[in-house]
Structures are given as C-alpha cells and as structure tokens.
Amino acid sequence: MGSFRGGRAAGTDGAHVLLQHRAAWTHEGDTWAVPGGARDSHETPLTAALREAAEDAALDPAEVAPFGQWRDDHGGWSYTTIVARASRALQLTPANAESTAIRWWSLDEVDDLRLHHGFAASWPALRRLIGADAALP
Numbered sequence: 001m002g003s004f005r006g007g008r009a010a011g012t013d014g015a016h017v018l019l020q021h022r023a024a025w026t027h028e029g030d031t032w033a034v035p036g037g038a039r040d041s042h043e044t045p046l047t048a049a050l051r052e053a054a055e056d057a058a059l060d061p062a063e064v065a066p067f068g069q070w071r072d073d074h075g076g077w078s079y080t081t082i083v084a085r086a087s088r089a090l091q092l093t094p095a096n097a098e099s100t101a102i103r104w105w106s107l108d109e110v111d112d113l114r115l116h117h118g119f120a121a122s123w124p125a126l127r128r129l130i131g132a133d134a135a136l137p
Contacts (some may be wrong), residue, residue: 007048008036008081021101033119045080057102058095
C-alpha cells in the first residue's frame with residue numbers, strides 16, 4: 001500500500017484565516033477547513049497547496065507569500081499545510097463543487113465552527129504559526 005500525501009493552504013492576514021466550507025457530499029462534508037487535497041506524486045507540498053487553493057477557491061498563487069508549514073504525519077499518510085500571507089484583502093468564491101463557501105474568519109472565531117476533524121487537530125499548531133507571523137507587515 002502506498003502512502004497518501006496531501007497539501008493544504010492556510011491563507012492569513014495575521015488576524016484572519018481563509019477557510020473553505022466543504023460541500024455535504026465530500027468527506028466530512030458540511031465542515032470548515034483550509035483548502036486542500038491530495039498531492040500528486042511529482043508535487044512538492046507548496047505546489048500542491050497552491051494548486052488546491054486555486055482549484056477550491058480560485059486563489060491566484062501570486063497573491064500570497066508562503067512563510068511557514070506544518071506537517072501532520074500519521075505514519076503512512078500525511079498532510080502538509082502551507083501558511084501564506086495574503087498580499088491584499090482577497091475576495092474569493094468557491095471555484096468547484098467541493099466548496100459551498102470561501103470565507104475569512106477571525107482567528108478567535110475558528111474554534112466555534114464545525115471543523116473537519118483533520119483541520120481541527122491541526123488548528124492549534126497552525127494558529128501558533130499564524131500568530132508568530134502577525135507582527136510582519
């Protein structure tokens with residue numbers, strides 16, 4: 001059996017994070033998470049995360065500056081979340097049927113949302129990473 005590798009993109013402005021509301025028919029649907037999905041065998045975590053964000057939220061990779069990553073390793077499968085600062089206030093919308101909404105949430109609001117369990121487990125580490133960057137312009 002091969003290993004599963006995924007890439008996710010957490011867009012932030014230092015006070016908010018960009019989340020995707022997953023369609024009901026998707027795995028753990030009707031939950032919030034960062035855009036992401038399976039990583040192709042030739043992709044790096046960064047290229048996979050940016051591709052997935054473009055596919056899910058029509059995010060132009062030129063509009064973000066990656067500054068960190070967090071790997072959630074489950075021995076046999078893993079997700080690497082790339083954290084990137086948005087260069088300006090981005091107004092994004094769902095770009096495919098996997099998303100019902102794309103929205104900026106304040107960091108303090110995220111814990112109150114119905115989260116995808118994988119994202120929920122990663123959120124404390126991701127929030128620390130985002131907070132470490134909050135002082136950057």
